[in-house]
Amino acid sequence: MMTPNKRKNDTLASICAVIENQERFLLTSHARPDGDAIGSQLAMAFALKQLNKQVRIINCDPTPDLYRTFPGVQDIEISATAKGNFDALVVMECSNLSRPGLQELQGNYTINIDHHLGNENYGDINWIDETAAACGEMVFDLIRFLGITITHDIATHLYLATLTDTGSFHYGNITARTFEMCRQLVEAGVNPSSIARKIFDSGTRGRLKLVGAILNKMDLEASDRLAVIYLNDEIMNDTGGSEDDLEGLVNIPLSAEVVQAVAFFKDFKGQPLRVSLRSKGDIDVRAIAVTYGGGGHANAAGFTSDVPIEAVRKTLISKITATLDNNSPDS
Known part of the structure; x- marks a missing residue:
């Protein structure tokens, strides 16, 4: 062999x-x-x-x-x-x-x-x-x-x-x-x-305002273990941010000890919905991304979708929550 x-x-x-x-x-x-x-x-x-x-x-x-x-x-x-x-x-x-x-x-x-x-x-x-x-x-x-x-x-x-x-x-x-x-x-x-x-230390003013706006609208799900963040045309225009300012933003909520996974929805007019997933430890977000036609790594994955954001959000939160529960020390 x-x-x-x-x-x-x-x-x-x-x-x-x-x-x-x-x-x-x-x-x-x-x-x-x-x-x-x-x-x-x-x-x-x-x-x-x-x-x-x-x-x-x-x-x-x-x-x-x-x-x-x-x-x-x-x-x-x-x-x-x-x-x-x-x-x-x-x-x-x-x-x-x-x-x-x-x-x-x-x-x-x-x-x-x-x-x-x-x-x-x-x-x-x-x-x-x-x-x-x-x-x-x-x-x-x-x-x-x-x-x-x-x-x-x-x-x-x-x-x-x-x-x-x-x-x-x-x-x-x-x-x-x-x-x-x-x-x-x-x-x-x-x-x-x-x-x-x-x-990591050469961001723009727009990026700084973008971070604030995204974190201000963040939702915490699954007993605060899942952070869900959003970006759309309105937020981008209000902050003066750009696509170049998005690098690494998805990782920020993982700095909180309780947060084990992040879902970042990028919903721009005229474009497919883009979703980035991040996680810690044994939480495999790639396996979840694959169910939506995406891929990546166990702790860093993503996918695109033509389905409206609310429908994707509902099913995705359910799947990530199930994965978090299955990896809980008490499971």
Whole structure:
């Protein structure tokens, strides 16, 4: 029987063979990119450029303001189509080829790199590592396998990816492997406190007012174990906030000891309802998101829905409450 390490090394060898034998690469990730998507793409791009490869990054949505000062972000193209000529497509953090939101992705030689449960294995090479703390952790392994030097720019983006996708080292799948990688990134010149300040202490006035408005309208359900927060056009307009200000807001109610799970409803006119879920410990919100066609991690998941918010709210609160009850020490 093939061991996990043997399977991983065989997959990495296959990816490296493609990289060595091809010249033109297109990198992409999911719509509304987060820190892991941006960091993983740019770390991979800097690594490929060390090998004198031609690299383009195309995303369907702009990079959030929070990350625009990081190196290489200005080179990311925004388009609805994966246009141009390239030898291989590298898709990161996407369970299927619809997640990037780009047209004309099908039919290309595809390397699929993901750390989420439920990946559809749509690539010619599929590297799925559900034990990784972030996609950036996988990119680090690939870069080391390629024998590429971890430069300051590469290290910066790998640390960005890991710091954000673990919720500042709050979520599951953080292992000795994660901290060994971070140790090497610091050795390569990363300043952890500087990056943390850029991400967590550089918010706008609109974000500050947005936090106040959202918490003011928060509902506590299931004996205060579930926090339900809302955002709509009215709140956004009243506070002067923007989509870029939403990063990390869903985690704020978890700072209360009693709160074990959070449901964040984003209900904007002309758009599907978006729901983000977060939790602590053994509360598996991914299993709940899957019932609505979504996915993610056990402690960080989400989904979209065309059903009116009140209907989704009722069933979702019921499902999360049942999960909380089943994980209660008294159950």
